[in-house]
Amino acid sequence: MNAAVFAPFAELLAEQGFRVGLLDLPGFGDSAPLRDGLTVAGMAAAVTHTLNDQLSAPCTLLGWSMGGLVATEVARQQQARVSHLVTLASSPCFEQRPQWPGIKPEVLAGFAAALELDFDGTLERFVALQAMGSRSARQDTRLIREALSKAQRPDEAALRQGLAVLQQADQRSLLAQLPTPWLRLYGRLDALVPASGIQLVDALxxxxxxxxxxxxxHAPFISHPQETLAALQQFHR
Incomplete structure (x- = not known):
């Protein structure tokens, strides 16, 4: 995904007095791929560089889905730079593990294999998965497609590496090290981040x-922007 998917929600935030900046993760949108491949640490370093370059004061850092992994890592390392952390439809460990609900390993492996055979068709399936379960799934999918069309074609290597990040990343043991105020926002109907895992993160x-x-x-800021906004406003009071 690219940052254009957040444009309507960013406008809503700005109308409520938030100062908003949008970042593309490396290899997505207008952001160049990482030379050494996509990793959580590499993406976090790229985001940190941008924050240091563009901001003079601490900020609220919001990450959606895989971006939540990156935002969490930045918040963990850059406590003076990140005053508040918000993760949307994210998980410290996306892939299902023993005693941990998540995406079945064969599903992620299937997407990775399908990318090699039919990149465009697999991308369409993945876009549809973002909205699966939402009552406005058709409209949400259309909005995501429109956002994708406003930026460069996704880098194929970055997409493959992004799937590998979802397969491998596990931040569960790091969560206790986060002193930053943290809001975790979920959709109960999310097909990628099962609601059954929320209480496990509560405990961590x-x-x-x-x-x-x-x-x-999986995309509450698209399907339910007002409710997402209300949660952010409450968090910042």
């Missing part, structure tokens, strides 16, 4: 705040 990060939107799926 008891100081964080979790909000569950009962009718949202």
């Amino acid at each position: 990060a008891p100081e964080s705040v979790s909000v569950i939107l009962p009718k949202a799926a």
Whole structure:
């Protein structure tokens, strides 16, 4: 995905007095791929460089889906730079593990294999998966497609490496090290981040705040922008 998918929600935030900046992760949108391949650490370093270059004061850092892994790593390393952390439809460990709900390994492996055979068709399936479960799935999918069309074609290597990040990343043991105020926002109907895992993250990060939107799926800022906004406003009070 690219940052254009956040443009309507960013406008809504700006109308409410938030100062908003949008970042493409490396290899997505207008951001160049990382020379050494996509990793959480590499993406976090790239985001940190941008924050240091463009901001003079601490900020709220928001990450969606895989971006939540990156935002969490930046917040862990750059406590003076990140005053608040927000993760949307994200998980410290996306792939299913023993005693940990997540995406089945064969599903992620299947997407990785399918990218090699039919890149465009697999990308379409992945876009549809973002909205699966939402009552406005058709409209949400259309908005995501429109956002994708406003930027460069996704880098194929970055997409493959992004899937590998989802397969391998596991931040569960790091969550206790996060002193930053942290809002975790979920959609109960999310097909990628099962609601059954939310309480497990509650236990790993008891100081964080979790909000569950009962009718949202994996893109709550698209399907339920007002409810997402309300959660952010409450978090910043």
